[in-house]
Amino acid sequence: MSEQRNRTVTVDYSGGGAIAHVRLNRPEKKNSLTLHTLDELVSITHRLRKDRNLRVVILSGEGDTFSAGLDFGSAMRSPSGIAKAFAPRPWRGTNTFQEATWGFRRLPVPVIAAVQGHCLGGGLQLALAADYRFTTPDATWSVLEAKWGLIPDMSGVHSLSSLVGQDVAKRLAMTGEMISGERAVNLGLASELAADPEAAALELTRELIGRSPDSVAQTKKAFDRTWHLDPRATFATERLLQARLLVADNTRRAREAAAKKAAPVFAPRRVR
Structure with a gap:
């Protein structure tokens, strides 16, 4: 079963609808996130939350990369769109940037991220919202907001605080240094190395569905x-x-x- 109406995010189902494969779908742009993509992610997570037959979500990027983060060129063309997305929703405590990632943490099912290629900035924060993260050893991870003079603001501060020590979180967020998937696992950003992260995610999914x-x-x-x-x-x-x-x-x-x-x-x- 497949759902292809979303332009920058696709959702495919397998296992009789028990497994949702959510894929960022801008491979020509390294799956960078536009404001439209953020809206799609929010809509998708809210819809998945209501599905009682859903058992697991696998989160990945189309092509050879997970996500290079926010598409600043696209976003900056719409200052009003940024302002609207930045405004918090009082009933959820998140704005659109935060809900696009944290919506996956709100799901009552496990979310597994399959990371390869780039996992940068907002893409890294999206991966951190998953419950488990497989990564290739040579993937590139970075809290890239430092490059733009910013802090991680797509739920990343909270995610980092639950995964790594405060000193590590500060260093990564202050420097924006690029680290490999192997180092990401060593630091606690990623959960496990895998030559094929999606295959590893499916293997873990089979275990989870047995419970x-x-x-x-x-x-x-x-x-x-x-x-x-x-x-x-x-x-x-x-x-x-x-x-x-x-x-x-x-x-x-x-x-x-x-x-x-x-x-x-x-x-x-x-x-x-």
């Missing part, structure tokens, strides 16, 4: 909600999410399948 969609969703929620909280608040969240799972239909299905040593057949996800 209860509600358990996977609640696990993502548990870590995202508590990563910077104190132990007492974390324990309370654990109890609440676990109590909901204990009475869930998909938990029963997982338990019965495990007892029979059979492959479980799950109902659509209940967790939003």
Whole structure:
């Protein structure tokens, strides 16, 4: 199943609609992000969030690169568009630049980024919004905003703070230095090296689909909600999410399948 109406982002489905392949689709421009692309990403994540049959999202770039970041040439031709995109949405706490990336973190399913070629600036911040990131060893990663006299402002400050030490985050954001995929893994920006990141993402997807969609969703929620909280608040969240799972239909299905040593057949996800 395929959806091709978006000009700069495409969404293809596999696994009977359980897997959404979201691809940046400007290979001739190294998949750089226009204001229109940001709007598309926001729309796509909001739509995917409502899909109870969705199990995993794989995020990648068409061609031989992930994303070279914001297309400043295109964006600067529309000062009013930048102003509109920069204005925050009070009910979400993000503006368009931030929601285009953080919308993937809001999804109740795992998001896996497959990175090759360039992963720069806004493209890097998009990759950091994924739950897991495969990268080729020779990919180029950079918090490139420093080159333009800016800071990472597409949710990157928060993402960096949850992935690397403060000293590393400051160095990367202050210098904009280019690092390889291998070094990105060593620093904690990327999760794992892979010669073929999309193939690695699909392999991980097969493991995830074998688990209860509600358990996977609640696990993502548990870590995202508590990563910077104190132990007492974390324990309370654990109890609440676990109590909901204990009475869930998909938990029963997982338990019965495990007892029979059979492959479980799950109902659509209940967790939003």
